[in-house]
Amino acid sequence: MAEEPEGNNRLLQDVLVRPGNGTCADCGNPEPEWASLTLGVFVCQACSLLHRSIPHISRVKSVQETWDANEVELVASTGNNAAKAKYEQKVPAFYYRPIHSDCKMLREQWIRAKYERNEFEFIEKQEPYSAGYREGFLWKRGRDNGQFLSRKFILSEREGALKYFNKQDARDPKAMMKIETLNATFQPAKIGNPCGLQITYLRDNSTRNIFVYHSDAKEMVDWFNAIRAARFHYLQVAFPGASDEELVPKLTRSFMKEGFMEKTGPKHTEGFKKRWFTMDDRRLMYFKDPLDAYARGEVFIGSKENSYTVLSGLPSSTQGHHWSHGITIVTPDRKFLFACETEAEQRDWISAFQRVINRPMRPQEYAVEAHFKHKP
Secondary structure (H helix, E strand, C coil): CHHHHHHHHHHHHHHHHCCCCCCCCCCCEEEEEEEEEECEEECCCHHHHHHHCCCCCCCCCCCCCCCCHHHHHHHCCHHHHHHHHHHCCCCCCCCCCCCCCCHHHHHHHHHHHHCCCCCCCCCCHHHHHHHCCCEEEEEEEECCCCCCEEEEEECCCCCEEEECCCCCCCCCCCEEEEEECEEEEEEHHCCCCCCCCCEEEEECCCEEEEEEEEECCCHHHHEEEEEEHHHHHHHHHCCCCHHHHHHHHHHCCCEEEEEEEEEECCCCCCCCCEEEEEEEEECEEEEEECCCEEEEEEEECCCHHHCCEEECCCCCCCCCCCCEEEEEECCCCCCCCCECCHHHHHHHHHHHHHHHHCCCHHHHHHHHHHHHHCCC
């Protein structure tokens, strides 16, 4: 009988190498080391902690522990592929499936949506983000004073816009954000709230930021997926021949890189000033503060075919920078000079710039470049 636990664990290892079981059932991270005994899925350590928040649904156990025959039998009879076929059978194409690097709240709500609320087994449960219309109140950061105030938001696919109102009885919205240029990305650390969402849109070809949150995590994720649904349906009309696989990556995007750098002006004689930089696709924006509503300026980063290059270091005559790790971006019009605090930051920024410069420009990006108004 002493061999039985060892035999069970050998059987468990056989189950682990079956197709689908080699990655986390919830975030796709490789080599999961935990399993849910109640759901029959293998998950990574980070997701196992989230499963612990729904103990009435999921009971987790490490694959390193000693297993009994019944436990092995349960995961052997289910496994990740069978569980996916059940719990993810009706996930809409636009719905965001979190990955390992996403924020905790987004990953937890995906797990709750699947196993606790069964949202992807019953289409009627998807109404909050699938209906094409959503209204409710969100806490929005004030542009001037930084206070979060409750504001009414309405997302309407019919109107092609997300809008918000400063007063409850106001007839006219304070802002109309066209679905065409809308983006949303979770920014809990930057906003200082686990449900913090940064919404960006273009106004007169300049980027505008608004920062919102809701105290209820499900509400916030529903808003996020409602925005993705609206973008999906807009793009289906704009690009009628495109497949879902082509459209889904265009729904929302995370920023390529953010952080502080120093910059100087176009003459390169002014002192360097510390600014917060955000790299959003081909737009490099800089702000005085990470939570500013408007960028102080935006730089368009084209491709190498169009004479854009990134260089490590600064021209030898450069003065006035406190940070010593320089970057020069050469565009057809001028050179932009930046300085990073550390070599690691310099390396990461150069890598982000290089990825964009190495990518050929799409036809619509030439129009963006032509209209680009850089504010020095």
